[in-house]
Amino acid sequence: MPGPTGRRPRLNRDRVLHAAVALADEVGLEALSMRRLAAELDVVPMALYKHVADKEALLDGMVDVVVGEIEPPAPGVEWRDAVRGRVLSARRALLRHPWARRALETRTTRTAAVLDQMDATAAAFLTGGFSAELTHHVMHALGSRMWGFTQELFDDPAAQGPAAPPDPATMRAMAERYPHIAAIALTTTHEDGTVVGRGCDDQAEFEFALDLMLDGFARLHEQGWRPPQPAV
Amino acid sequence: MPGPTGRRPRLNRDRVLHAAVALADEVGLEALSMRRLAAELDVVPMALYKHVADKEALLDGMVDVVVGEIEPPAPGVEWRDAVRGRVLSARRALLRHPWARRALETRTTRTAAVLDQMDATAAAFLTGGFSAELTHHVMHALGSRMWGFTQELFDDPAAQGPAAPPDPATMRAMAERYPHIAAIALTTTHEDGTVVGRGCDDQAEFEFALDLMLDGFARLHEQGWRPPQPAV
DNA sequence: ACCTGAACACCGTTCAAGT
DNA sequence: ACCTGAACACCGTTCAAGT
Numbered sequence: 222m223p224g225p226t227g228r229r230p231r232l233n234r235d236r237v238l239h240a241a242v243a244l245a246d247e248v249g250l251e252a253l254s255m256r257r258l259a260a261e262l263d264v265v266p267m268a269l270y271k272h273v274a275d276k277e278a279l280l281d282g283m284v285d286v287v288v289g290e291i292e293p294p295a296p297g298v299e300w301r302d303a304v305r306g307r308v309l310s311a312r313r314a315l316l317r318h319p320w321a322r323r324a325l326e327t328r329t330t331r332t333a334a335v336l337d338q339m340d341a342t343a344a345a346f347l348t349g350g351f352s353a354e355l356t357h358h359v360m361h362a363l364g365s366r367m368w369g370f371t372q373e374l375f376d377d378p379a380a381q382g383p384a385a386p387p388d389p390a391t392m393r394a395m396a397e398r399y400p401h402i403a404a405i406a407l408t409t410t411h412e413d414g415t416v417v418g419r420g421c422d423d424q425a426e427f428e429f430a431l432d433l434m435l436d437g438f439a440r441l442h443e444q445g446w447r448p449p450q451p452a453v
Numbered sequence: 454m455p456g457p458t459g460r461r462p463r464l465n466r467d468r469v470l471h472a473a474v475a476l477a478d479e480v481g482l483e484a485l486s487m488r489r490l491a492a493e494l495d496v497v498p499m500a501l502y503k504h505v506a507d508k509e510a511l512l513d514g515m516v517d518v519v520v521g522e523i524e525p526p527a528p529g530v531e532w533r534d535a536v537r538g539r540v541l542s543a544r545r546a547l548l549r550h551p552w553a554r555r556a557l558e559t560r561t562t563r564t565a566a567v568l569d570q571m572d573a574t575a576a577a578f579l580t581g582g583f584s585a586e587l588t589h590h591v592m593h594a595l596g597s598r599m600w601g602f603t604q605e606l607f608d609d610p611a612a613q614g615p616a617a618p619p620d621p622a623t624m625r626a627m628a629e630r631y632p633h634i635a636a637i638a639l640t641t642t643h644e645d646g647t648v649v650g651r652g653c654d655d656q657a658e659f660e661f662a663l664d665l666m667l668d669g670f671a672r673l674h675e676q677g678w679r680p681p682q683p684a685v
Numbered sequence: 686a687c688c689t690g691a692a693c694a695c696c697g698t699t700c701a702a703g704t
Numbered sequence: 705a706c707c708t709g710a711a712c713a714c715c716g717t718t719c720a721a722g723t
Contacts, residue, residue: 232706255697267698268707276697326558326604336631343633357637362662365597365604372558372597372604399568401575405589408680430594433673437665448640464687487716499717500688508716 232264234272238282242318245283250320255279280324281332287321288334288368290314293341300349301435304363307342308431312369322370342367346438354448359438366431464496466504470514474550477515482552487511512556513564519553520566520600522546525573532581533667536595539574540663544601554602574599578670586680591670598663 230236240262245253255276259266273279291314294306315321328335339360346356365371396403462468472494477485487508491498505511523546526538547553560567571592578588597603628635 254695256695265708267709270698271706323559327555336634340631340633343637347633347636353637354640356633357640358658358661360637361603361658362665364662368604371593372600399572401572401579401588402568404579405575405585405592408586408589426590426593429590430596433594433669434665437669441665486714488714497689499690502717503687 232262232268232272234282237262237269237272237279238286241279241283242286245320245324246318250323253320277330281328281330284321284324284328285332285334287314287318288325288332288338290317291338300345300351301439303345303349304342305431305435307338307345308363308367308369309428310369311338311367312427315369322368325368326365338367349442351438351442352446355438355441355446359434359441362434362438366427366434369427371427371430464494464500464504466514469494469501469504469511470518473511473515474518477552477556478550482555485552509562513560513562516553516556516560517564517566519546519550520557520564520570522549523570532577532583533671535577535581536574537663537667539570539577540595540599540601541660542601543570543599544659547601554600557600558597570599581674583670583674584678587670587673587678591666591673594666594670598659598666601659603659603662 237258241253241258244258244261248257255269256266258279259269262268269279273282288311291307292310294303294310298306315325325335331339342363343356343360346359347353351359360367469490473485473490476490476493480489487501488498490511491501494501501511505514520543523539524542526535526542530538547557557567563571574595575588575592578591579585583591592599
């Protein structure tokens, strides 16, 4: 008896992974458990283990699904546009799956899709004429920005919805204790003007930092940067 | 009967926090549980809850302990040295407590020590003559580098000890599939020459990226950067 | 004021068994 | 080949009780 409704079209790795992505999209990474995912698939927990080695492997697979959504830039563009386009595409993918940033941070095994993205980014620098040494350094400098995210300083990193704005009294107390944070928080470069409460890791901030780095990379490249001589 | 050995000098928040830091240093963040910490303190799990609201609050407190280890730079130095010194001090603190980076990333409430560090960094830019707007942007651009870490692309982010170097056959297969990663991985700017296996997020890479950013900040500041006019 | 004991509602994962 | 059931060794946290 396969159940009265006749669902459960048989499990496979892809169905498990996509169900996990959908569930994480819905309830967040903390609430994603093997048992809950199994329930969602109308199956006993242990059934998952035929398609995924353990929870770590599940998370690896989920990251691969999201990273696989990154679109390659148009072929033949300059290194700067290639890198920029790839990073901004990664960012769009990560914004679609808010949990993915955290999952990516905790991954220890580099899966195929992750390595593909890294290889393609390295390729953009190298074919743009960067030396291997400089490419190595700029890849490191890019760091997590390659995946379209940055560690946030102001906002709730787990923010699913808008955080409750602090009440005026708290705001005033904060401003007194942390005058410099208050000074910069109240610059309304952000669309909605409610900077402390929301909207700081927005597209403008991300692109500001990304372009700052790309400018730096371009400058080093143009100036013919050479690795420092080892002090023998 | 307080136990045959007569230990357990009575719990308090500080003892709980420092025991938690020591335990995480020893066994890692994943193995740190309320129950295990309680056992370490020779106390029943629920005893902890008198001194710490819940596990999240415990992690907040642990982060505060580590962030509190960051030393302020010598007073009166230029903004660049102030920021650089603070960041490198933060890095030293985080290297002493390898779990702290992950804990910091997952914190959602900004605790006092964290806000102090942010306020002091903002102060360095502002007293260096940066506008509030530019300070806002560069603080975002600095991001997690303010805490002395960057998301790593190559290495095991949870690496406690040195990872096992990949065997030659795997290396060759990797190099074929990911030629550009191989090309940049084999640049031996690193002290031990075993780049893929170890030693990538070393001090040199970190300072390269940090100085690249600081150079960018200095250039924008010197050029009198102004916020882009809103398109009204 | 501080700690304890027992219990609740969860986890990930093993093993041996079913079809 | 794929799924199940029961069990094991854990979690964080509640509640009511002890001293």
